[in-house]
Amino acid sequence: MTTTLVTNIGSLVTNDPALGEGPLGLVEDAAVVMDGDRVTWVGPAAKAPAADAAYDAGGRALIPGFVDSHSHLVFAGDRTQEFNARMSGRSYTAGGIRTTVAATRSATDAQLEANLVRHLHEARRQGTTTFETKSGYGLTVEDEARALRIAAAHTDEVTYLGAHIVSPDYAEDPAAYVDLVTGEMLTACAPYARWVDVFCEKGAFDGDQARAILTAGKAAGLIPRIHANQLSFGPGVQLGVELGAASADHCTHLTDADVDALANSETVATLLPGAEFSTRAQWPDARRLLDAGATVALSTDCNPGSSYTSSMPFCIALAVRDMGMTPDEALWSATAGGARALRRTDIGALTPGARADLVLLDAPSHVHLAYRPGVPLVHAVWQRGERVV
Ligand SMILES: [Zn+2]
Secondary structure, eight states: OOOOEEEEEEEOOOOOOTTTTTTTTTTEEEEEOOOOOOOOEEEEGGOOOOOEEHHHHHHHTEEEEEEOOBOOOOSOOOHHHHHHHHHOOOOOOTTHHHHHHHHHHHHOOOHHHHHHHHHHHHHHHHTTEEEEEOOSSSOOOHHHHHHHHHHTHHHHHHEEEEEEEOOOGTTTHHHHHHHHHHHHHHHHHGGGEEEEEESTTTTOHHHHHHHHHHHHHHHOOOOEEEEEEESSOOOOOHHHHHHSSSEEEEEOOOOOOHHHHTTTTEEEEEOOOHHHHHTOOOOOOHHHHHTTTTTTTEEEOTTEEEEEEOOHHHHHHHHHSSSSSOOHHHHHHIIIHHHHHTTSSSSSOOSSSSSSEEEEESSSSSSSSHHSSOOOOOEEEEETTEEEE
């Protein structure tokens, strides 16, 4: 293996309080050593060991690669007209998710994979080094399994979301669709997935249906996560906590009991401000969750309908501006928080032994991610020790 020393780092975020100042474990005038795909040393530049190669960071800030723990990237087509109508105050009667389902079903495998890869590269240029993605635009046994097979070729974090909406083919008999999702479709999809998910919401799946779907997924060896309390109050968050979900995602409409349940559990509250931005909806209250002691992650929810952004820096800026997070909290949630939501200990931090996923910012501090919104601040990205941007 070749060791590489990244030195002259103006400000380093390790996310390990034992290595530096505050919850982010900040180290000034720092260096990092990588060996192959791992970080092997972190500390003050003056004490750095020798390495085979060196990279001068020029005083820039270095942070862990972003962990985007919630996206929907296996799809075809887009929904520009729907977004334009919504933002222009015009009514629009196209099919929402159903529009994307139709486009996805009629796309070839190669088209779906090319679209996925295009979005992955787009996200990587913005500092994302780990992403989770879901099925949910096929809604047949074959189309869901194919979406997961395509996703699994590009990430380990694959989520079975046959229960995104009730398939239009089962509009008259939702119970039969739940039987399919918990039966034949699950059997076909489980080999490609690590996670099972359900959209628990009025008009999608109610609490009893969501419980049946997540319980069946667990029995098939998948770990639950849940789309919960996005558009209205409901049973999703507490169901997720009860079933040991790794994450409850959205968390926009929460009762005090929901907040308490999250704060007293291992279930991460994953907030997705791109969705509220793109639908002009009420922001989730990150401050309330953090003050209660819940673990908060930030993610893009990248999808062609309700949140068509792959940018974690954009989500950080929204979280700081509109959700009551400090810049430090938002950076932690977009890196270490995402790792927690995926139950990963090898990513989301720059500590000895961690995966060498590094993002160098064209800025002296990570605070610039919120301070300079919309500015392309990513200067370089290393993924598993390899320079990719
Ligand atoms: Zn989602």
